Amino acid sequence: MAYKIVFFDIDGTLINEEKQVPQSTLEAVKRLKESGVEPVIATGRAPYFIQHLTEQLGIESYVCLNGGYAVYRGKPVYKRAIDRTSIEALVTLAAKHGHSLVFEGEHGYYADRADHFFITEAVTSLKVNLPGVDPDFWKNNEVFQLFLHCEQSEEHLYEELVQELTLIRWHTKAMDVLPAGGSKAQGIAAMLKELSLKPEEAVAFGDGLNDKEMLAYVGLGIAMGNSHPDLLPFADKVTTHVNEDGVKNGLVMAGLI
Incomplete structure (x- = not known):
């Protein structure tokens, strides 16, 4: 099945410890968009923390607050407030x-x-x-x-x-x-439903403990080379470190660029 959408964690995935986006990642996301595959941010961060990053990468959609708030091209598609x-x-x-x-x-x-x-x-x-x-x-x-x-x-x-x-x-x-039970996967599921896509048509990149459910839910879960060891059992593939072209190499492994 062809992949149509890719969800990217931020910290340790799109950006490194210096909170910078590697040049190879910028170029890889640009190539991904040019191929017609939708890039989406999936992060624990709030929407007001990521505006500069969405502009830098040209990404219009995001799942924020660990799945609690999802926006597709400016339109909120999911909200999960805590009781x-x-x-x-x-x-x-x-x-x-x-x-x-x-x-x-x-x-x-x-x-x-x-x-x-x-x-x-x-x-x-x-x-x-x-x-x-x-x-x-x-x-x-x-x-x-x-x-x-x-x-x-x-x-x-x-x-x-x-x-x-x-x-x-x-x-x-x-x-x-x-x-209880909250995760990035919930926001991703809501966005996929909005787009009439199946989980099998999605890819996700992550490196942290809050990425377990996301990587397990999509068709192809890719862990960064700098991932927490406890994340690895939930991934289908492991790419290189964020500072060693991790996103680019992962997209190549997925056959997307």
């Missing part, structure tokens, strides 16, 4: 343990406190502006994802919420918080 009762339970537990939260909405994101070291360290690593401060943001706005800031050794403190929320670590000081 407020689940957020309230997390807010209560985080306050008990002295951990900070960041609430990610559709158009902006806000921390529950100012100048927290863990927030600054984690968010700064993304090379984006720090969040605003509004501890009650979740009460009056849809929240599609949260950052929970704690050490890995403290994750067990949130085990009582596993029936309501999914926690995925992306930084030594931070985890993404999604609805």
Whole structure:
């Protein structure tokens, strides 16, 4: 079956540790578009974090917030907000343990406190502006994802919420918080339905723990050479490192360029 659409993770896939897009990736995505195959971003990042990247790559569609928000060529096709009762339970537990939260909405994101070291360290690593401060943001706005800031050794403190929320670590000081069972695959499924495409007609590239479901769901899942070891069992193929033409080589392996 011919592949018609390719979903790309951002950090560690489209961009390297310096948050730069390798020249070979820019050229490969351009060639992919010229061949008539649709490139789509699939990321844990929020839409307001990726505008510069979509412009640089000429990509018009994206699945953001780990599948919680999907847009196809400017049109929202899927939204998956987190239930407020689940957020309230997390807010209560985080306050008990002295951990900070960041609430990610559709158009902006806000921390529950100012100048927290863990927030600054984690968010700064993304090379984006720090969040605003509004501890009650979740009460009056849809929240599609949260950052929970704690050490890995403290994750067990949130085990009582596993029936309501999914926690995925992306930084030594931070985890993404999604609805239970949430993943990039959900947003991808919604976009494929919108386009009347089958999962078998899609390819996905990723490198992190939040890419497991995505790589397993599509017809061809490609892990980057710099991937987390736990991602590899979910991939059909493994390409080279992001800094070693990983995206280009993966697209060649898929027969797309």
